[in-house]
Amino acid sequence: MxxxxxxxxxxxxxxxxxxxxxxxxxxxxxxxxxxxxxxxxxxxxxxxxxxxxxxxxxxxxxxVPAIRKPLLTAPALGFLRKALPPLSQTERIALETGSVGFEGDLFTGKPDWNKLLAYPKPQLSAEEQAFLDGPVEELCKRINDWEITHVHADLPPELWDFIKQNKFFGMIIPKQYGGLGFSALAHHKVIQKIASISSVVSATVGVPNSLGPGELINHYGTREQKDYYLPRLAIGQEVPCFGLTGPFAGSDATSIPDFGIVCKGEWNGANVLGIRLTFDKRYITLAPVSTLIGLAFRMYDPDGLIGDTRDIGITLALLPRETPGVDIGRRHFPLNSPFQNGPIHGKDVFIPLSQLIGGVEMAGKGWNMLNECLAVGRSITLPSTASGGAKAGALVTGAYARIRKQFGLSVGRFEGVEEALARIGGKAYAISALSQATAAAVDRGDVPSVPSAIAKYHCTSAGRDVAKDIMDVIGGKGIILGPRNFAGRAWQAAPIAITVEGANIMTRSLLIFGQGSILCHPYILKEMRAAQDPDAKAGLDALDAALYPHIGGAISNAVRSFWFGLTGSRLQATAGDAYTKKFFRKLNRYAANLALLTDVSLGALGGRLKFKESLSGRLGDVLSHLYMMGAVLKRHHDEGCPDADKPLLAWAFHNSAYEIELALSQALRNFPIKPLGWLLWPLVFPWGRRAVAPGDRLSHRVATLLMTPNDARDRLGNGAFLTPGEHNPGGRINSYLAKAILAEPVERKFLKALKTKDIEALDFASQLDEGVREGWITADERRQLEELHAITLDTITVDDFDPHELRAASYYDLPQHGRHPREAA
Known part of the structure; x- marks a missing residue:
């Protein structure tokens, strides 16, 4: 010893x-x-x-630097220069685009949660709140989603006019150009509310305020472009679209084959220097109705008319719809969610250089521009859409499950349904927090490349899960389409959000961790830059400054991972109150696990890691759930840590903890270098996996919360459009909940009488008459039961149609088909 x-x-x-x-x-x-x-x-x-x-x-x-640098750092620099694969221009731009916020703390393995909690609480201005309470509320009241999706396959003209007149297309355009100049938070709240009643209208409003001509011109346009186009875009005089995706370039947007050749041509009667474009785009939202097209293409200058570079690179331009050679017309039909979407074609389309966004100076910088704007736009539109649908769906489905009865019991009381309701409520709570957090990051001045990918993937994926569970709970109410159906269109539209703005499979397996592990890591990008620095001394000094803190951090994360696993994350000081400290302690453990596996994966696999998509996806899941739970806890603290919200918070947290440990275990069991996976296992799981999915008692509490009027339920649904009306069946069902609960004791008494008394009447109205006559219920109770019967009927009733109403009218517009059979008869 x-x-x-x-x-x-x-x-x-x-x-x-x-x-x-x-x-x-x-x-x-x-x-x-x-x-x-x-x-x-x-x-x-x-x-x-x-x-x-x-x-x-x-x-x-x-x-001692004089010893360290020549003996250790210099050989390490030589090794890195040989080992690191060269970055393509596309990869370099992606890695250098955007800023790093709190997500960077997660890669240190020791996040400062107090820093997160100290961020200002996201709040709307009085003007923004008034817009939500006024024009947005009025727009939602005017929406008849059934007519939009089934009858017209478009917004009616009066709705288009209302949107334009109230500057819905100008939310991100500064006030100096006639726009609303709203914050990202307000943008999020507007899209969230509209999406809770119609995904078609939310897409119509969202796209002009996301990636497109408005945002690109605002950030990069010339003074002339800003002065001319932004006021017209703000009031809807111009309807924008942006052409990026094509048949041979989907998520791999840098491979676009569309091209433009610098040459001279005719424009407005003059011979000017410009670009002759040939392009083939598809999946372009608002294209069929757009008047101003933003276009991404690869620009070439074979004759050296504007410089010495032949292949200038991806460039962005503005094309007025009436430009000769531009072909727009037919529409795509996205899964019975018929927002305006279609292809754009053009061959030998000439535009002057002045139509390049930002002018000639920005030629070839299109990929940089797109990355920065996409990071902001992706943070808002799709996460907010998922949040709106999940919020409204959670409250309406909770009300439905309480009102709808089978076997004499509310269907929400069955444990199988409780499980689904708990998933709906817990995931809606997490989606809402995550979507708001990314909007808040934009308002803090961040360009959240990695958080935007996290929010896009997890909000839309969880939103699809919520839509699925809603359909399971409401059964036949969900599968019969019609004006009374509040869930069917959301279920049909769910794959759209999964697919657009970067397919979810690609986002998870390549982008979240692939970009995050380098961009957000405290040292990796510094070391890569040092290795590629042509100045040997500068590279040596830069690597020396980054390498040893990196090694020390990796050792620290190994020690912390093992200690936290050994002690169950209990013996540590952290942020939070008496209730949330336990959650922050677990997140500290998972952050150390993530940082450890990141360093080992990058060190052991190097450039091969980007081809290990399963490993990247699993580590991306760990990062995502860490970030999401940070957002959930931040929201809980911002709202004053209400006790009533604890079931939702606990469900969301335990679900994420379970998913984190599952992802970590899968990453270790399938680690490409098996012995390393075996060695890492006891550091990460000294006692094995311990996290479990939310249990039955917790699920029961969440389900009960959704089926009972309470403050937590109201907070969960805050921001969704739930005003009852003729065209808002979900709002009507939600409004019935309190009345249905008040009537339940009378209903139980009446049902007991039906079973125990000798009642002769068979139909409901006659039974009520007999009940009053015999004194089993009072006249007031009779009125209460009649009201309960009416609201239950409205809740569960589905639509039916004459056959001709379900046929596409345009089919009978074709001469070979003649008149509709009913009309012919």
Missing amino acids: SFALPFLAILAAGAFAAYHRLRLAVWAAITASLLVACWLLGADPVATAIAAALTALVAALLL
Whole structure:
């Protein structure tokens, strides 16, 4: 024991210093002190001397730059220059686009949750709130989604006019150009509310305020472009669309084959220098009705008319619809969610150089522009759409499950239905928090490349899960389409959100972790830049500054992962109140796990990691759920930590903890280098996987919360359009909940009488008459039961149609089909 004691002292000092992330000099001092103590306590002198010599050697190598740089850093720099694959221009732009917010803390393995909680609470201005309460509320009241989706396959003209007159297309356009100049939070709230009643209208409003001519001109346009186009876009005088995706370039937008050749041509009667474009685009939202097309293409200058570069690169331009050669007309039909969407074609379309967004100076910078704007737009439109649908769906389905009865019991009381209701409520709570968090990040000035990918993937995926569970709970009410159906169109539209703005499979397996592990890591990008620096001395100095903190951080994360796993994350100080501290402690453990696996994966696999999409996807899941739970806890604290919300918070957290541990275990079991996976397992799971999915008691609490009027339920649904009306069946059902609950005791009394009394009447009205006559119920109770019967009937009734109403009218407009059979008869 006396021989081993000095070496145990070195390990203890190293573990203590690593856990607390002490400086190397402090570690050396602590180690030296422990070795002196070992010598005084009678440890073996030879062992003590060996341990002291090893400590002195390591300290000299690492603490003295004159020794460290030539002996350690220089060889490391040489290795990195050979080992790192060259970055393509596309990859470089993607990695250098955007900023890093709190997600960067997660990759340190030691996030400062107090920093997250200290961010200002997202709040609307008085003007923005008035817009939500006024024009947005009025727009939602005017929406008849059944007519939009089934009858017209479009918004009626009066709705288009209302949207334009109230500047819905100008939310992101500054006030100086006639727009509303709203915050990202207001943009999020508007889309969320509209999406809770119609995904077609939310897409129509969302696209002009997302990636498109308005945002691109606002950020990069010339003064002339801003002065001319932005006022026209703000009032809907111009309807924009943006042509990026084509048949041979979907998610891989940099491979677009569309091209433009610099040449001279005719424009407005003059011979000017411009570009002759040939393009084939599809899936372009608003294309069929657009008047102004933003176009991405690869620009070439073979004759050197504007410079020495032949292949200038991806460039963005503005094409008025009436430009000769532009072909727009027919429409795509996206899954019975017929927002305006269609192809755009053009061959030998000439435009002057002045139509390039930003002018000639921005030629070839289109991919940079798109990445920055897409990061912002992707943070708002699709996450907000998912949030609106989930919020409204959670409240309406909860009300339906309480009102709808089978076997004399509300269907929501059956445990199988409770499970579905709990998933609906818990995921709606998480979606809402995540979508608001990304909007808040934009308002803080971030360009959240990684969080926007997280929000897009997880909000739309969880939104699809919510839509599926809603359909399961409401059964026949959901599968029979018609004006009374509040869920069918949302279910049909769910795959659209999954697919657009970067397919979800690609976003998960390539983008979230692939970009996040480099862009958000505290050291990786610095080391890559150092390795590629042509100045040898500058590269050496830069690598020296990043490499050793990186190694120290990796050791720290290994120690912290093991310690947190060993102690169940209990023995640590962290942020939060008495209730949420336990959640923050677990997140600290998972952050250390993520950082450890990130460093090992990047170190062991290097450039091969980007081809290990399953590993990347699983580590991306860990990152995503960490970020999402940070957003959920931030929201809970912003709202004053209400006790009533605890079931929703707990369900969302335990679901994410379960998904994190599942992803970590799958990553380790399938690690490409098997022995490394085996070695990492005890550091990550010293006691094995411990997190479990939300249990039955918690699910029961969440389900009950959705089926009972309460403050937590109101907060969950805040921002959804639930005003009851003729064209809002979900709003009507939700409004019935309180009345249905008040009538339940009378209903139970009446049903008991039907079973125990000798009642002769068979139909409901006659039974009520007999009940009043016999004194089993009072006249007031009769009126209450009649009202309950009416609202139950409205809740469960589905639509039916004459056959001709379900046929496409345009079919009978074709001469070969003649008149409709009913008309012919």
